[in-house]
Amino acid sequence: MPVPTPFHSRTSALCTSYRWKDWAGFYAVCSYDTNHDREYFAFRHAAGLLDVSPLFKYRVVGSDAAEFLAFVMARDIRRVKPFQVSYCCFCDGKGKVIDDGTVARLGETDYRVTSASPSLRWLQEHARGFGVQIRDESESVAALALQGPTSREILKQVSQDADLDHLRFFRIAQARIDGIPVEISRTGYTGDLGYEIWLRAQDASPVWDRLMTAGSSYGAVPAGLDALDVTRVEAGFILQGVDYHSATRCPTESRKSSPFEIGLEWTVDLEREPFMGQEALRLEKREGSRWSLVGLEISWEELERLYETHGLPPHLPAAAWRTAVPLYDGQRQIGRATSGSWSPLLKKNLALASVETRYAEPGKRFQIEHTAEYERRTLTATVVPRPFFNPERKRA
Amino acid sequence: MASQLDAVIVGGGHNGLVCAAYLARAGRKVMVLERRPVLGGAAVSEEVFPGFTFSVFSYVVSLLRPEIIRDLELSRFGLQLIPLECAFTPLPDGNSLCRWSDWEQSRREIERFSKRDAEIYPAYSQAMMQMGRFVKPILSMTPPDPASRNPAELWELLQLGRRFAALGEEERFLKLKMFTMSAVDFLDRWFESDVLKATMSVSGIIGTFQGVRSPGTAYVLLHHYMGEIDGAFRSWGFSRGGTGQVSLAIAGSARHHGAGIRTEAPIEKILVKDGLARGVVLEGGEEILSKLVISSVDPHLTFLKMVGPEHLEDEFIEAIRRYKLRGSSGKVNLALDRVPEFKCRPGVGPHLRGDVAISPSIDYLERAYDEAKYGRYSRRPYLNVVIPSLCDPSVAPPGKHVMSIFVQYAPYHLREGAAAWPSQREAFGDAVIDTLAEYCPTLRDSILHRQVLTPWDIEQITGLGEGNIFQGELSLEQIFFLRPAPRWARYRTPVRNLWMCGSAVHPGGGIMGAPGANAAREILRSGTL
Structure with a gap:
């Protein structure tokens, strides 16, 4: 049975729909209301406040912290400046991705690593010989995501000691909210202007209350994971356990993915001192990857025509989906769509997919399975660049 | 040159x-x-008062393809649409009706007026959706000329006829009736509650110089309903x-x-x-x-x-x-100090995040039309009110709000002539505020600024003939x-x-x-x- 997060007294009072799910062993709200529409639109038009405490968080401290992280991560963490955050992934010795997350440099030799799955053992095992201490602060540090166009104004109302107007994308700052020490990073999973707030678990309630009170004049609402899921598809972000599987948890070799196969090539700094998986990644870089992660746009006109043959208006699930759907070139399966969503903003039917690399070029077309009125048919899907939605305000 | x-x-x-x-x-x-x-043109945002941005004329987006x-x-x-969450109808007796996207929630609301209506409501929506499905392709069609001898146009006409013939007999009759009936007659076939019928019938008169009992208004009902079909795909909404x-x-x-x-x-x-x-x-x-x-x-x-x-x-x-052209509606835009609360449903709840209709009964709407027929603006008009700042904080300073009130009827041709509008403008504005204040007693105290737009003003400002935003x-x-x-x-x-x-x-x-x-x-x- 899941356990409460530090914000549970607040989130449970607001979650009138009783729609919860298990996120890494914690109670997490799917949607506060019977459907997630309002929360989704708040992310895009105002702000949504999301409890992200179930993320795994590790503190890596010591004179070799940068060297160690550069060794474990596919990205060269030595280049991360103080109060910078880096998105990265870490691989096993065969260059297969175990997890993706962020590394925030909180001091000269002080870093916080976040991951989707427990990673303490993996980090500790590879820390031998490095002058670092690794501490699991998953439960002692609570976290909130405040995402959306009004998020900066809300944070400016409540926080002291941080210059949020000048806090750039993927930077982090120390601040106070009503005297409570927090860290505010300009990061998130919605692909929009947004922040994440890191705080001691015992300070959770007052910080939540302060943000909700100040947020009410800026259209802020508490938001759950259903709304987040739509925004993350629009942003083209992958999710471990859905769009790829952790190499440590795969029963078969074929299910594992390299960073190149899941769209994380840009996070791999290949030519440098040795790091985990480097040799295998070098080889794959030379010889090419079998799979590629792509964004798909599924033809709306065909969907309409398909439903019209049944005398029905077009229908799609209101929430994002995450069951693998086969992709075909003629009779041959060439990959799978791993998650997707109707985008209310773009008016497009979107998906993320793993396809054979030769199908990965933008503009490539193939078929995606679609079931309408109990009949399995196909629709044309076109490879389009990710992110699907990329507003200027995200970085501005 | x-x-x-x-x-x-x-x-x-x-x-x-x-x-x-x-x-x-x-x-x-x-x-x-x-x-x-x-x-x-009519789809314009202007900062009419410092810090307050109004959708001055057209105020909701429904059918944008x-x-x-x-x-x-x-x-x-830069386009971002935000759907309206509900349709709220306050009533003078302290009761109210709110229709939501959540069926069960709507059913409970409608049941207060009629259990029979609540039960048939989903079937009605489904029938309208099927009608919408029939009409929708026509929206993006170049109208074929029935008097034409051009083979291409005759072909288009034939296709349209085939589409019609493919419908079931029941549906065909329903459609024919829909083109000729009044909105109220059409709704009578489904519902018994006056409150429900009144508030649903207003979609049949928006932008027309007709009453809810005038023949032909049932079709306009469908035209507006089109914006609601397919739920998430196309719904009535604000534009950020x-x-x-x-x-x-x-x-x-x-x-x-x-x-x-x-x-x-x-x-x-x-x-x-x-x-x-x-x-x-x-x-x-x-x-x-x-x-x-x-x-x-x-x-x-x-x-x-x-x-x-x-x-x-x-x-x-x-x-x-x-x-x-016959402009028949006006607009009152208010800058508000706070969200006004309705007597029948106090508090700043989700019921204010959609549109609020002052359409308490069919007779009320007909009386409003009666006055217009004789060249006067309705003393107690039909109002369609939205508070976009509740969903889109970018249009008002923090904690403050903008309210847009669509007003029908305000006939362009007053008995005294259209040129008499400037002298009646503020009285018209007062009638609107008085009407709304009956449901919302704190409204007057929360008004910071008001802009009253008569059809004559709309014509002067935008050039739209007789101030009809539908041309x-x-x-x-x-x-x-x-x-x-x-x-x-x-x-x-x-x-x-x-x-x-x-x-x-x-x-x-x-x-x-x-x-x-x-x-x-x-x-x-x-x-x-």
């Missing part, structure tokens, strides 16, 4: 801009000319930053594709020589020549003023003169192949190289973009460019 321009577009409303964007995207050189300093959003990549150019943002996003896309857009460029005349449109003359005398002239403004303005009767046949002039009624005798005139519904006009692309051509008004897109498609298909 030799010109490189393929087309000049008269008017920078959303349809003119859509047409320009599609033509530019197809590689044509186009120039949009707008009289006002701001783009958008999703294919236009995709084709013109409007979200990339106001409806002007729709126009600006389209303009952004048009510019991206190379279209030129000039504001403060009022057009005096459309240049016609030897029966051919050759360009336009701006006020002040500047001539802009082009291969085509495409007018997005209403037919009275286009033909009677800009072209001039001397270039047109009497029969056509007569048809255009008879084309009914002419959506009544049966002026829709589809009759809009704006028989034989001239295919975006062409009797003047060669002069085309129409505004709400006065099929499929009509609303922030839909379809007239502009259809016109562009027809122009490109015609091979004249």
Whole structure:
């Protein structure tokens, strides 16, 4: 049975729909209301406040912290400046991705690593010989995501000691909210202007209350994971356990993915001192990857025509989906769509997919399975660049 | 002066801009000319009072074609739509009705008035959705002329007939009835509760000079219901930053594709020589020549003023003169200090995040129409109220709000004549505030500023004839192949190289973009460019 997060007294009072799910062993709200529409639109038009405490968080401290992280991560963490955050992934010795997350440099030799799955053992095992201490602060540090166009104004109302107007994308700052020490990073999973707030678990309630009170004049609402899921598809972000599987948890070799196969090539700094998986990644870089992660746009006109043959208006699930759907070139399966969503903003039917690399070029077309009125048919899907939605305000 | 321009577009409303964007995207050189300093026509956002941005005229987006959003990549150019969450009808007796997207929640609300109605409500919605499915393809169609002998048009007509024939017998009759019945008669077939019928029937009269019991209004009901079909795919909504943002996003896309857009460029005349449109003359005398002239403004303005009767046949002039603009609604925009609370449902709940209708009974709506018939504005009008700042904080300072009140009836032709409107404007505004304050006693105390717009004002500001934001009624005798005139519904006009692309051509008004897109498609298909 899941356990409460530090914000549970607040989130449970607001979650009138009783729609919860298990996120890494914690109670997490799917949607506060019977459907997630309002929360989704708040992310895009105002702000949504999301409890992200179930993320795994590790503190890596010591004179070799940068060297160690550069060794474990596919990205060269030595280049991360103080109060910078880096998105990265870490691989096993065969260059297969175990997890993706962020590394925030909180001091000269002080870093916080976040991951989707427990990673303490993996980090500790590879820390031998490095002058670092690794501490699991998953439960002692609570976290909130405040995402959306009004998020900066809300944070400016409540926080002291941080210059949020000048806090750039993927930077982090120390601040106070009503005297409570927090860290505010300009990061998130919605692909929009947004922040994440890191705080001691015992300070959770007052910080939540302060943000909700100040947020009410800026259209802020508490938001759950259903709304987040739509925004993350629009942003083209992958999710471990859905769009790829952790190499440590795969029963078969074929299910594992390299960073190149899941769209994380840009996070791999290949030519440098040795790091985990480097040799295998070098080889794959030379010889090419079998799979590629792509964004798909599924033809709306065909969907309409398909439903019209049944005398029905077009229908799609209101929430994002995450069951693998086969992709075909003629009779041959060439990959799978791993998650997707109707985008209310773009008016497009979107998906993320793993396809054979030769199908990965933008503009490539193939078929995606679609079931309408109990009949399995196909629709044309076109490879389009990710992110699907990329507003200027995200970085501005 | 030799010109490189393929087309000049008269008017920078959303349809003119859509047409320009599609033509530019197809590689044509186009120039949009707008009289006002701001783009958008009736779909315009203006900071009327410092810090308060209003969708001054058209205030909700319902039918904006999703294919236009995709084709013109409007979200990339700043378009973000926010759906209305519910439809709230406060009642004078302290009761109220709120319809939600959550069926069960709606059922409980309707049950307070009639259990039978609550039970049939989903079936009604489904029937309307099926009707919408039938009508929808017609929206993006160039109307075939039933009197034509052109094989292509006859083919289109045949297709339409086949579609109709493919319906079940029941459905066919339902559709025929729908075209001729009144909104109330149509709803009577389904529902018994006066409260429910009244508030649903208002969709049949918005933008028309008709009452909810006038024949033909059932069709308008469907026209508005179209915005609700398919739930998440197309629903009634706000545009972040106001409806002007729709126009600006389209303009952004048009510019991206190379279209030129000039504001403060009022057009005096459309240049016609030897029966051919050759360009336009701006006020002040500047001539802009082009291969085509495409007018997005209403037919009275286009033909009677800009072209001039001397270039047109009497029969056509007569048809255009008879084309009914008949502005019948006004608008009151309020800047508020706080969210006003309704007596019947106190608090700032989700019921305020949709539209609020003052339409308590069918008799109330008919009485409002009665006054209008005799040239007076309704003393107790039908109001459609939205508070966009609750969902879109960008339009008001933190904690403050904007309220938009659509008011019907406010006939352009007052008994004393349209020119009498300025002297009645504030009294009209007072009647609106008085009406709403009966339901919302704290309203007056929370008003910081108010802007009252009569149809006369709307005409003065935007140039829309008689202040009709739909550029002419959506009544049966002026829709589809009759809009704006028989034989001239295919975006062409009797003047060669002069085309129409505004709400006065099929499929009509609303922030839909379809007239502009259809016109562009027809122009490109015609091979004249």
